[in-house]
Amino acid sequence: xxxxxxxxxxxxxxxxxxxxxxxxxxxxxxxxxxxxxxxxxxxxxxxxxxxxxxxxxxxxxxxxxxxxxxxxxxxxxxxxxxxxxxxxxxxxxxxxxxxxxxxxxxxxxxxxxxxxxxxxxxxxxxxxxxxxxxxxxxxxxxxxxxxxxxxxxxxxxxx
Numbered sequence: 001x002x003x004x005x006x007x008x009x010x011x012x013x014x015x016x017x018x019x020x021x022x023x024x025x026x027x028x029x030x031x032x033x034x035x036x037x038x039x040x041x042x043x044x045x046x047x048x049x050x051x052x053x054x055x056x057x058x059x060x061x062x063x064x065x066x067x068x069x070x071x072x073x074x075x076x077x078x079x080x081x082x083x084x085x086x087x088x089x090x091x092x093x094x095x096x097x098x099x100x101x102x103x104x105x106x107x108x109x110x111x112x113x114x115x116x117x118x119x120x121x122x123x124x125x126x127x128x129x130x131x132x133x134x135x136x137x138x139x140x141x142x143x144x145x146x147x148x149x150x151x152x153x154x155x156x157x158x159x
Contacts, residue, residue: 001035016116023049025040029051090115
């Protein structure tokens, strides 16, 4: 964040983390009250996430598949509850989806993009949004390859 601020004068950040990347999102988000304006996670762990209690009233988005065998969906449920009721929080559970949200990847990407846009005050009309979401950020095979490389799929089969 310091580098982005120094090089590009970016002063407000929306943090997004996936799997074990959820912990640093909440650690930094809890510590950087002025610069971090929102936090989102996909299939987050709960270990090392105490910073979530300091996020409110900044917005929070949690996405998780109920069929996740790497990190159970109730991790995100626990984070939702730990955030408290003082700000805007959203928990979206994808029925029977896995750790990668393989079956609902496009919807998850749309939710993340919409969340980030709202946090930074960007208004996107439907035509513009359609152009942005026509191509997924990462295709299914690349998503799985990235998770295998990072060790996030140990013991989980992708169907």
